[in-house]
Amino acid sequence: MTALITIVVDGRPFTVPDGITVAAALAYTDSQTTRRSVTGQWRTPFCGMGICQECRVTVNGLRRPACQTLCRENMHIERSQ
DSSP states (O other): OOOEEEEEETTEEEEEETTOBHHHHGGGSSOOOOEEOTTSOEEOOOSSSSSSOTTEEEETTEEEEGGGOBOOTTOEEEOOO
8 A cells, every 4th residue: 555645735644655756746736837937837747857947836935847757755846826
């Protein structure tokens, strides 16, 4: 059985399986979007390899690609608004 951890996304706690990426964890929230483009459109993970940077989020105060960042207990994630 996979252990569960709590992460905080935009100030709201969510329970997710330990060891998954932030991009995968966003599927457990109300929206898989990660940021807004310069034109205001919401973006979602695209390449899954960290190359395209479409999935950038702020993790504990640092900008990170969601597809390459593993979730940790009490991690704070912020999407662009």
